[in-house]
Amino acid sequence: xITGMDRLIAAAEGRVSDRIPVxxxxxxxxxxxxxxxLQEYYANGEYVAEAQLTMRRKFGYDNLxxxxxxxxxxxxxxxxxxxxxxxxxxxxxxxxxHTFEDxxxxxxxxxxxxxxxxxxxxxxxxxxxxxxxxxxPICAYITASMTLPAILMGMEKWLDLLLNGxxxxxxxxxxKCSEFFRKEITAYRDAGADIFVYSNPFGSTDFVPRKLFKxxxxxxxxxxxxxxxxxxxxxxxxGARLNPVIEEVLERTGITTYYLSPMxxxxxxxxxIAGRALCAGVINDIKLIDWSxxxxxxxxxxxxxxxxxxxxxxxxxxxxxxxxxxxxxxAMLDAAYEFGxxxxxx
Amino acid sequence: xxxxxxxxxNEAVLDTSREKALAVIREALNQGVSPEDIEFKVVLPSxxxxxxxxxxxxxxxxxxxxxxxxxxxxxxxLIPKFKKTQEVMGCVVIGTSMGDFHGLGKKIVSGCLxxxxxxxxxxxxxxxxxxxxxxxLVHHAQVIGISSMMxxxxxxxxxxxxxRRLLKERELEDKIKIAVGGAPYRYDHELYKxxxxxxxxxxxxxxxxxxxxLIKEVKK
Numbered sequence: 001x002i003t004g005m006d007r008l009i010a011a012a013e014g015r016v017s018d019r020i021p022v023x024x025x026x027x028x029x030x031x032x033x034x035x036x037x038l039q040e041y042y043a044n045g046e047y048v049a050e051a052q053l054t055m056r057r058k059f060g061y062d063n064l065x066x067x068x069x070x071x072x073x074x075x076x077x078x079x080x081x082x083x084x085x086x087x088x089x090x091x092x093x094x095x096x097x098h099t100f101e102d103x104x105x106x107x108x109x110x111x112x113x114x115x116x117x118x119x120x121x122x123x124x125x126x127x128x129x130x131x132x133x134x135x136x137p138i139c140a141y142i143t144a145s146m147t148l149p150a151i152l153m154g155m156e157k158w159l160d161l162l163l164n165g166x167x168x169x170x171x172x173x174x175x176k177c178s179e180f181f182r183k184e185i186t187a188y189r190d191a192g193a194d195i196f197v198y199s200n201p202f203g204s205t206d207f208v209p210r211k212l213f214k215x216x217x218x219x220x221x222x223x224x225x226x227x228x229x230x231x232x233x234x235x236x237x238x239g240a241r242l243n244p245v246i247e248e249v250l251e252r253t254g255i256t257t258y259y260l261s262p263m264x265x266x267x268x269x270x271x272x273i274a275g276r277a278l279c280a281g282v283i284n285d286i287k288l289i290d291w292s293x294x295x296x297x298x299x300x301x302x303x304x305x306x307x308x309x310x311x312x313x314x315x316x317x318x319x320x321x322x323x324x325x326x327x328x329x330x331a332m333l334d335a336a337y338e339f340g341x342x343x344x345x346x
Numbered sequence: 347x348x349x350x351x352x353x354x355x356n357e358a359v360l361d362t363s364r365e366k367a368l369a370v371i372r373e374a375l376n377q378g379v380s381p382e383d384i385e386f387k388v389v390l391p392s393x394x395x396x397x398x399x400x401x402x403x404x405x406x407x408x409x410x411x412x413x414x415x416x417x418x419x420x421x422x423x424l425i426p427k428f429k430k431t432q433e434v435m436g437c438v439v440i441g442t443s444m445g446d447f448h449g450l451g452k453k454i455v456s457g458c459l460x461x462x463x464x465x466x467x468x469x470x471x472x473x474x475x476x477x478x479x480x481x482x483l484v485h486h487a488q489v490i491g492i493s494s495m496m497x498x499x500x501x502x503x504x505x506x507x508x509x510r511r512l513l514k515e516r517e518l519e520d521k522i523k524i525a526v527g528g529a530p531y532r533y534d535h536e537l538y539k540x541x542x543x544x545x546x547x548x549x550x551x552x553x554x555x556x557x558x559x560l561i562k563e564v565k566k
Contacts (some may be wrong), residue, residue: 083447088498091447155450159411163362207407209362239529246430262533286497286533321497 004062004136005194007314012256012278014311020304020340021314022333023139023280024061026052027069028089028322031281039084042068045123046129052124053131059333066125066193067141074110074151075117087322096154100169106152108179112187114115122191140193142185144200145178145220147238152177162208162216174220181224189232197234197259198224203249204240204261215247218252230255232281237261239318246272259316266306270313280316281307283332288324293331300335308340315340348387351379355388356395364413364419371420381427389417389424390461396551405565410452410551414457421460434464436561437479438525440491441469443505448495451528455491455557462558475508482522488564489557493528500530506541516544523560527553 010017030043030051032145041047052064071082071092081093087175109115112265113122128138143151149158161170166210185196203209203217225233235242235249242249243264249255258279260269262284273279281303300315307313315336320329339346358366374384396413399405425432425539438459440452449471456466467485469477491502491508494500501507506526513519526543527550538546545560547553 034428083445085445085498087502088445088496091445093447155448156411156453159408159450163408163412164364205406207358209406209408212362239533284533286530289497289501290534290536291482319497323498323501 005134007062008137011312011314014275016311016342019337019342020308021062022336022340023063023314023316024059024329024333025065025317025320026055026059026329027065027067027320029055029320032322037084037086038090042084042090043120045120045125046127048089048120049124049127049131052128056132056136059329060337061333062136063195064128064136065141066121066128066136066138066188066191068121068124070141070143070151070199072117072121073143073148073180073184076112076115076184077106077152079152089319092151095152095154095157097149097157097173100166102153103169103176104175106173106176108176108183112180112183113190118187125188125191125193133192137194138192139195139197140185140188141197141199142181142188143225144198144203145174145181146202146217147200148177148180149173162212175222178220178223182228185228186235193232195232195234197236198255199236199238201238201240201244203235204237204242205244206237206240206261206263210244213249213258218248221249221253225253225255233257234259239263243269243272250276262318266303270307270310273312275310275312278312278314279307280314282316282318285317285320285324285332288328288332289321291328292327296328296331297335300332301339303338304339347377348379348565351384352388352391356392356545359392359396359413359416360409362408364412364416366530367412367416368420371423375427380429381424382429385421385424385428385461391422393417393458393461393551393554397555400551403549405549407450408488410454410549414454414550417461418457420543423438434465435558436485436489436565437465437467437485438489438557438561439467439469439478439485439487440490440493441473441478442471443472443492443499443502443503444472446494446496446499446528447471448493448528451495451538451550451553452491452493455493455527455547455553458551458554459557462554464561465556469499475504475512478509478515479512479518479522483518486520488561489523489525491525491527491553491557492528494526495528497530500526500528501541506543510542523564525553525557525560 007017007021031038033051069090078096083091083093111237234257235255241261260278266281354370459466523544527547533547547556
């Protein structure tokens with residue numbers, strides 16, 4: 001039987017298998033699957049692992065997630081207040097950096113793998129590895145040093161520091177965030193994750209001017225990745241567009257997988273990459289809440305028609321809001337499986 | 347001379363350099379350019395420039411943020427220097443929807459609204475629908491602005507939908523309009539209709555002019 005890992009490796013190497021890999025980011029839906037509140041669900045890594053395994057088997061897509069919620073990274077750095085909703089992702093309830101003094105005081109844990117706030121993820125990863133390791137890629141979500149300050153001090157304060165300085169304080173914070181990134185990716189690798197979604201909205205020219213992208217974003221991406229390497233790393237800008245930066249990111253970092261934004265033109269992304277890396281076409285999944293099954297099918301076909309020629313392509317989702325009806329999730333996946341067949345004839 | 351000032355100011359805004367932009371304004375004042383000319387021929391058109399760039403996908407979040415912050419700072423500095431008091435165009439109460447703790451978009455909108463001579467009552471983050479309506483009444487606001495960064499806070503029952511219901515129940519729909527904005531609306535341009543808002547804006551900068559239009563509509 002062809003597994004998700006087989007499909008992914010074949011696509012990455014420019015070979016064919018039965019169909020293109022299909023990545024589906026069902027995260028909060030795990031709580032619904034197990035019939036519990038999001039707060040209860042995220043308190044136990046066994047629940048997260050169980051739901052991830054169940055949802056993957058039920059829907060048949062190709063990846064598993066070890067992500068709980070993005071605020072977990074803030075918890076690893078001292079945040080103690082996470083606000084849970086009943087129908088959406090948890091929010092960071094308190095910023096841990098309010099002043100420059102807080103930046104001086106920020107300490108990066110020596111060993112993230114043994115940090116108490118990481119133990120449920122370790123538990124989750126251990127189960128995923130035991131049950132489906134090597135068969136289905138296990139994904140971890142790691143925020144780039146350029147973007148992590150936004151969840152530590154808030155977007156407004158981070159933009160202010162980034163744009164107005166003082167530069168030495170900005171660099172002190174980025175140095176610490178980059179150290180955290182390197183330790184975090186190492187902890188995830190040690191725990192058995194295969195794919196590392198390197199989330200960096202501040203590495204997109206939708207967020208920052210090109211000059212700043214070149215002078216600061218790229219430099220810190222190089223710092224993040226230099227010692228830990230790019231094996232399994234996927235470049236992702238959190239919904240912001242990638243196409244305008246792919247060439248420079250590829251050249252400077254050597255990252256070999258690009259997870260486009262729904263706002264990116266897939267054909268253009270493939271043209272820029274020109275066979276040098278794997279490329280994901282990503283559906284605007286917010287529309288899945290209201291689209292009909294027919295509209296979903298047409299959109300998936302359009303995307304795959306744009307991305308599949310030339311190979312090295314897979315299908316992906318963005319945030320997958322909690323309120324997408326299950327019938328629409330199924331319609332999207334069925335269309336991706338059908339139109340993504342390498343032997344497709346239509 | 348004014349052309350040169352406009353060019354230098356726009357360059358500084360696009361460069362996201364607050365220092366440079368403020369230096370241009372100070373220099374213009376020293377050269378005897380009237381505060382009114384600086385406000386309405388330099389600062390306000392620079393917001394329009396960012397809107398045009400944003401429409402073409404050529405402006406980024408950092409430029410929106412800085413354009414708004416610089417414009418608000420300059421406006422606050424210039425208003426006391428105006429020879430004639432400018433008429434306030436209207437009032438908006440603004441906040442993030444309940445359960446939403448993302449305040450950047452709201453901040454950008456608030457900065458722009460000041461340039462358009464619109465009073466802003468900032469209700470902060472995680473605002474209950476009842477409070478939006480109560481505060482709008484207290485401040486005689488023509489518009490309620492609701493910012494949401496997440497799908498569930500944009501579409502949820504305690505967001506815009508409930509504000510609409512409260513306005514309807516109290517027969518206030520002709521007096522108070524609702525504008526929405528935030529990431530979910532950028533990914534689904536019809537979403538503002540689903541949540542029963544009167545209008546939406548693609549970004550914080552554009553929100554200034556959208557809210558301005560709603561105020562005019564109420565005042566008609």
